[in-house]
Amino acid sequence: MPVTDVSTDTENLTMTVTADFAAPVERVWSAYSDPRQLERFWGPPGWPATFTAWDHTVGGRANYTMNGPRGEKSSGYWEFLTIEEPRRFAVLDGFADEQGNPNADLPAMRMEFTFESAADGTRMVATSHFVSVEALEQVVEMGMIEGTKMAMSQLDAVLQDLREYAEGKGTRVELLDDTHVRITRLVSGPRELVWRAHHEPDLIRQWMLGPDGWEMTECIATTTVGESYRNSWAPVGDTEGEPFGFEGEVLLIDAPCRAVTTERMQGMPTETLNDLNLYEEDGATLVTVLIEYPDKDTRDMILATGMADGMEESFARLEREVLEPSRS
Structure with a gap:
């Protein structure tokens, strides 16, 4: 810093x-x-x-x-x-x-x-x-x-050229304080399309899958403040694990730059605040997610699940399945 x-x-x-x-x-x-x-x-x-x-x-x-x-x-x-x-x-x-x-x-x-x-x-x-x-x-x-x-x-x-700052560095996790985490990932594609990929169910289903061996079984998306969203996943074939999902409410929308939502695991009371920001420069978009946790223990517990690794696999899929085809 x-x-x-x-x-x-x-x-x-x-x-x-x-x-x-x-x-x-x-x-x-x-x-x-x-x-x-x-x-x-x-x-x-x-x-x-x-x-x-x-x-x-x-x-x-x-x-x-x-x-x-x-x-x-x-x-x-x-x-x-x-x-x-x-x-x-x-x-x-x-x-x-x-x-x-x-x-x-x-x-x-x-x-x-x-x-x-x-x-x-x-x-x-x-x-x-x-x-x-x-x-x-x-x-x-x-x-x-x-x-x-x-x-x-x-x-x-x-201060840096955006590609110099973030290209090839994957999904980065920064601990800002006990309750705030900033996650950044540069993706090669225009902001408008990256925004759509975060908010249109047909596009979400193509990339927001986490590790290989999982499928999205439910995708309810919205960009209306006050409405709820819901995403669910389940293992496929021999993949180990139990079905799970997240849900929450939309608090703020400033398309195609910013979306703020609450998020909680289905069936659980613990809630985070997720602040998504998109910034485009030279044909690339920096995706920044600021996550606010209720306390340090919750922050550490969720990060320990391998969340960042799952996000990296999803971002790589976003580039491969959504952004690259748009350029052909």
Whole structure:
């Protein structure tokens, strides 16, 4: 992860984030000065940001809204105070309503970002200045430190060419904290088709089978918020195992980019939150699934079942059975 240190200083009323990136200063600067790139990492996983206004000039404003997995929204604004490309910029960062009007009930802060060349790329130091100890403690209690670390863990994928970042690396599992796991897999195909393959029963049945020797016996899919889905599998022939399935409800749909659902094994009360995101670049689509577990023990138990291996076999089948035929 890029973040190497987060420190707070109640005497000087600051919080300082230090991060190292394997990319030159100019590339890191471009990620912070382009709203479309910022949207990929400014919000923490599960809370992606959308910038609705962007005036990248001194005195200009940028408005953004972070969209939570259950439809929650948290909005903010930047007022650009200084811009010294590509080494430094400073903003007044505050909370706002969805129209960008400042929320006076929550603390604003001055944020200074500096970018310096380092042996392996770029060192970024971001210092937030608060008006009082209470304001500093308030944002810390709101989870700003954890949220910043998780948000910036997404930046490596932005700074690199997508194929360089993920091609040939299979299904990757990252433990973000005790209850959040991020799973990524690059597939060679357009986002629109990958979206359809996740939500149309005829396509789902072609690839979402897990290990060889299993068949999908039930597939009820939906892209309507509030409706339920249900998938079931059973062993074929001499394959050992008992039939099983998953079901849940759709919480959020932003086709063809994002779908958030609950998931539980049929007949079991334990539920996870699954946040599917699709990002396309150069004819390839990065599939990212952020899974929120109720606790660490549940997380470890489910990962120990070989879930990631089963997902890799399914993704390989997705490329072979759905995406490759579409190119012929």
